[in-house]
Amino acid sequence: MFDFLRLLSFGPDGWGDEIARGALLTIELALVTLPVGIAIGLGVALAKDSKSAAVKMLANAYTTVFRGLPELLTLFIVYYGGQMLLTRLAGLFVEGASVEVNQFVAGVVALGLVLGAFSSEVLYAAIRAVPRGQKEAAAALGLSKMRVFRLVTFPQLWRVALPGLSNNWMVLLKDTSLVSVIAISDLMRQTAIAVGVTKQPFFFYLIACLIYLVFSAISSAVFSRLEARASRGFRRVGGH
Template sequence: MTYILHFLGFGQGGWGAALLVASGVTLALSVLGFLLGAVFGALSAGGRLSRRLVPAGLAKAYGTVFRGIPDLLTIYLLYYGGSIALTQIGKFFGSAGFVGLPTFATGVLAIGIISGAYQGEVYRGAYQAVDLGQFDACKALGLSGFQSLRLVVVPQLMRHALPGLGNVWQLVLKDSALISVIGLVELMRQAQIGAGSTREPFIFYIAAAGLYFVIAVVTASVFRYGEARAWRGMVHA
């Protein structure tokens, strides 16, 4: 036990502080990517629900592509494709050498795009679960389209969406580990560095698994609380 604490402690030679900082990076990356995905998901759901051919087609293509190709491939395409574009722009203005995209920003964007494809389906299903009588009531009250969404539809939509969003969040948390492939030092990458430096992979990967588990449990409880609060006073199947 003392041997393990030596590596995971906060004293000299310990990696505890580095692992906690990396856990904070993982949490920030996941939260920002999930929130960006909510924007992409809302736009995707709106397109899928549209009666216009172009928005519906674009939204369907977006969801099909980014739910179909491997998440790791999406990350690589964004990072290296964006870096190549930046390098060419830099050369145009006289800069020499490779210009890489910021890894954290690229990770947030990649997770946002990937999770948005899943969140779009969650929002679309939740919208269709709202009772049609609610839309008739909005018309009877003379509410505008925006007022209907803000005051009536979205609050009820979120009741149905929260369980699905909780599942998407767990996917986001796991996908955050993939961002290590472009050099971001988040929890998985920090565990790899510690394992390679000390030649104690089992200790560091078990520690990383424990930290991921803590983050998952705490954040899942937030979604459960939100779901319970959204359905408070309501009878549902």
């Protein structure tokens, strides 16, 4: 027991500080990716609700691609493909130029694209759930499309979309473990390094499991509060 506690101690003799830094980087990556993915998803959802057939087709193509590709493959394409593309573009201006993509940024972009694809489905369904008559009435009062969306559509779609977005957040939290393959020192990478050095796979992977479960429990509590706050003034169908 004391040997295991020593393995988790902070300082040169333990792995507590490395595991803590990895856990912090994991949650930072997820928190930075969340608004990126939601913004992409909202844009794609609005495109799907557009009257333009071409815009709808592009939005549907985007969701089909990034919902169909494995997240790990998307990460590789963004990291290595983005590096090659930027190097070639830089080579047009500076001969022999080489561009190295930041791993954290690549992780945010790749996970954001995937989150955006899944969130767009949730947000599109939420947009369609808002009664069209309300939007037409607001437009009849002289409100611009932007004000109709901000004052009428968004507050209602936010309430409807929250449960689905909370599920997407949970998936995102787990998908952050994939970034360890491009040498980001997240929780999984630090855990793997600790396992390699100490030869204690069960102990350290169990600790990683517990940390992810703590993140999930906190996330569930936060989203429950947000859903309760967003639903104030609305009575559930069949409720009392």
